[in-house]
Amino acid sequence: MATTPKTNRDQPWLMRTYSGHSSAKASNALYLTNLAKGQTGLSVAFDLPTQTGYDADNPLARGEVGKVGVPISHIEDMDQLFDQIPLDKMNTSMTINATAPWLLALYIALAQRRGIDPKMLSGTTQNDIIKEYLSRGTYIYPPGPSMRLIADTINYTVKHVPKWNPTNICSYHLQEAGATPVQELAYALCAAMAVLDRVKASGEIEADAFRKWSNASRSLSTPAFGLLRSAASSGLLARCGSNWP
Numbered sequence: 001m002a003t004t005p006k007t008n009r010d011q012p013w014l015m016r017t018y019s020g021h022s023s024a025k026a027s028n029a030l031y032l033t034n035l036a037k038g039q040t041g042l043s044v045a046f047d048l049p050t051q052t053g054y055d056a057d058n059p060l061a062r063g064e065v066g067k068v069g070v071p072i073s074h075i076e077d078m079d080q081l082f083d084q085i086p087l088d089k090m091n092t093s094m095t096i097n098a099t100a101p102w103l104l105a106l107y108i109a110l111a112q113r114r115g116i117d118p119k120m121l122s123g124t125t126q127n128d129i130i131k132e133y134l135s136r137g138t139y140i141y142p143p144g145p146s147m148r149l150i151a152d153t154i155n156y157t158v159k160h161v162p163k164w165n166p167t168n169i170c171s172y173h174l175q176e177a178g179a180t181p182v183q184e185l186a187y188a189l190c191a192a193m194a195v196l197d198r199v200k201a202s203g204e205i206e207a208d209a210f211r212k213w214s215n216a217s218r219s220l221s222t223p224a225f226g227l228l229r230s231a232a233s234s235g236l237l238a239r240c241g242s243n244w245p
Contacts, residue, residue, distance in 0.1 A: 012040070014091055020045035020070035024080040027070040032084060041091040041123075044081070045069035046103070051138045053099050075113075078106045088116045092123035098140040100127040101153045108161065124165040127153050130191040131170055135177035147198050154195070155204040167195060 016039055020027045031042055046069040049061035055073040056065045065071050072078055082090075087110065096103045104125050108118050129146040132139040139146060150167060157166040171188035179187065200210060 014041040015039050016041035016043045016091075016093065018043040018045050018095065020047075022066040022070070024070055024072065024077045028081050028083050028085075031081075035085070041093065042085070043093040044095065046094070046096055047071045048138065050103075051096060051099060053102075053140050072103065072106070075106050075109055078110050079113075082110065087111045087114065088120040090123075092121075094123065094125050097126055097129045097132050098138055098146070100125040100129075101149050104153065104157075104161075104164075104166075118161045119163070121161050122163040124168055125153065126170055127167040128170050128191065130194065131173055131187070134187060135173035147194070150195055151198040151202050151204075154199050155202060158205055158209065169195070 017034060019030055019034070021030070027044075035042075047066050048064045048068060049056060049058065050069065050072050054061040056071040057073075061071075070081060072081065082092075087107070092107070094100070094103055094107070107123075108121065111118055111121055127150055129139055129150055130143070133143060141149070154166040157164045169188055169192045171184045174184045174187050175181070199205060
């Protein structure tokens with residue numbers, strides 16, 4: 001990793017596997033094993049009941065608990081999931097959407113219980129509920145309240161958990177649902193613009209802070225990354241340019 005007098009040394013890419021299964025205890029054992037073997041971050045997979053807001057003991061969750069990810073029903077589950085893992089030194093990605101604010105709240109509460117300042121936490125919540133209506137279907141609330149949840153989560157983290165990436169606009173599910181590459185990019189960019197517009201309209205983030213966050217947090221996940229990045233540079237950045245209302 002070369003350096004110049006005007007630049008800082010690049011940070012190595014995070015190495016982590018998307019994982020979680022059976023129970024918080026079993027998933028924690030897997031995380032500790034992977035970290036001991038050189039993995040440098042965590043990417044948590046949650047089961048469908050957790051993704052859609054059901055506790056593991058809810059009758060509607062029967063047959064799905066722990067099947068495609070780890071079940072998390074309360075802070076004690078979260079504590080067990082991250083047992084022996086220093087949250088202030090870990091970068092944790094949580095692939096969670098409809099219940100992203102709640103899972104992030106549990107993570108922050110766990111950090112505070114351990115005496116860790118939330119400003120030290122780093123990681124990502126996918127928090128892209130819009131694409132759930134278009135592809136996966138794990139939404140809970142109507143689009144309007146869902147957009148408010150996305151924006152409220154962003155507003156909170158910018159102020160109180162500044163090292164956290166509060167949203168990751170994800171488009172590959174659209175492709176799996178039958179979208180063409182052009183449609184995939186179009187929907188992803190439109191979703192990102194809608195989120196930026198909602199955050200901006202909330203008035204919770206000052207103009208300069210909004211531009212700084214928007215530039216630092218352009219996070220869109222897509223196989224056609226190069227094309228999307230080019231389009232994002234011209235389209236998304238216009239959303240946080242000089243024409244602040």
